[in-house]
Amino acid sequence: MTTYDESFWETHYQALDPSWGTKPNPAVVATIPRLSTPTGRVLELGAGHGGDTLWLAAQGWTVTALDVAQTALDRLARHAAALKLSDRVTATRCDVTKQPLPDGPFDLALGSFFYVPDREELWRRAAEAVAPGGALVIVDHGSVAPWSWSSTAHDDLPTPAQLAHSLGLGPEWAPEILEAPKRDATGPDGQHAEVTDTIVAMRRQERR
Numbered sequence: 001m002t003t004y005d006e007s008f009w010e011t012h013y014q015a016l017d018p019s020w021g022t023k024p025n026p027a028v029v030a031t032i033p034r035l036s037t038p039t040g041r042v043l044e045l046g047a048g049h050g051g052d053t054l055w056l057a058a059q060g061w062t063v064t065a066l067d068v069a070q071t072a073l074d075r076l077a078r079h080a081a082a083l084k085l086s087d088r089v090t091a092t093r094c095d096v097t098k099q100p101l102p103d104g105p106f107d108l109a110l111g112s113f114f115y116v117p118d119r120e121e122l123w124r125r126a127a128e129a130v131a132p133g134g135a136l137v138i139v140d141h142g143s144v145a146p147w148s149w150s151s152t153a154h155d156d157l158p159t160p161a162q163l164a165h166s167l168g169l170g171p172e173w174a175p176e177i178l179e180a181p182k183r184d185a186t187g188p189d190g191q192h193a194e195v196t197d198t199i200v201a202m203r204r205q206e207r208r
Contacts, residue, residue, distance in 0.1 A: 004116060006095060009069040013048070018075045021048045024055035025112045026183055027139045027197040032056070032108075034177065035201060037135050040107030045096060045126060046114035050076035050089075056110075057088035064102050066094040096122055104129030112139040120166050127169055133206045135176065138163065142180045142196030145187060157198070164200045177201035 039060040047053045047065035049072055056063050057080065067073050073091040080089040092102065097116050109126040116122060127136045142157060158166065160178035167173075177199055185195045 006068045009067070010071055013069045013071040013075075016049070018049065021051050022054065022079055024051045025139055027181065027199055028052045028110070028112050028137075029055060030181075031137060031139065031177060031199055031201060032059070035108075035135050035137070036176070036203075037107055037133070040134075041105070042108045042110060043102065043104070043106040043126060043129055045109070045111040045122070046116075047076060047091070048072050050079055050091075052110065052112050053089055053091075054079055054083060054085060057085040058083070060088075061108070062088050064090045064092060064106070066092050066096060066102070068093065068095045096125075101125055101129055105131035105134070107131060107134045109134075109136045110139075111137075113141060114138075120168070123167050124169065127167070127173065127202070127204070130204050132172075132204050134204050136167075136169075136173075136200075136202045136204070138198070138200040140198040140200070142198040145185055145195050146191065146193050160198050160200050163198060164202060167200075167202070169202060172205050173202045174205060175201070176203045 042056055042061045042063045044053055044063055044065045047067045053063045053065040065076060070093055073093055077091045080086045106129050109130050130136055160180055164175050164178055179199045180196055182194055182196050185193055
């Protein structure tokens with residue numbers, strides 16, 4: 001059984017081309033502008049090489065980018081500097097399975113294809129850091145790409161509605177986007193396939 005710990009992710013990123021993952025996830029690009037959330041503070045879980053982080057920062061967001069792999073964070077910071085986005089990006093090493101999340105409040109908490117065991121509990125922790133009026137956005141696998149290095153990690157994939165329900169966020173949260181769009185994807189060796197994304201955007205209601 002694979003253990004998705006710091007050693008695993010360090011080895012994973014050290015083996016990757018540093019340019020891989022520096023472009024934003026198309027589902028993130030398509031989803032964030034549809035939210036009724038003005039630009040503000042973002043907490044991103046599992047930022048990797050920073051594709052989503054860099055795109056968000058370029059749109060005017062201030063991003064706290066978390067990852068357990070220092071290799072990924074060092075590369076992310078270099079990419080941010082090259083794009084003159086360092087003032088909007090804080091790359092922070094955090095093992096979210098063992099350590100507390102950074103203090104909020106955040107206007108947006110985001111996880112894009114982010115995998116750790118017991119993710120529902122982590123999403124609830126991230127939601128607690130979201131300010132009233134803010135959003136929690138999860139972009140996940142709705143299907144397994146042929147090149148996936150861990151198809152066993154994605155067995156019994158939930159629908160967007162099932163994922164939203166599993167979070168158990170309570171009555172102050174309401175779904176804003178629950179969708180499963182298809183798109184063409186490119187693998188690390190140039191492979192192409194149609195994949196399905198699971199998109200869940202939950203809105204924290206303003207206090208009255």
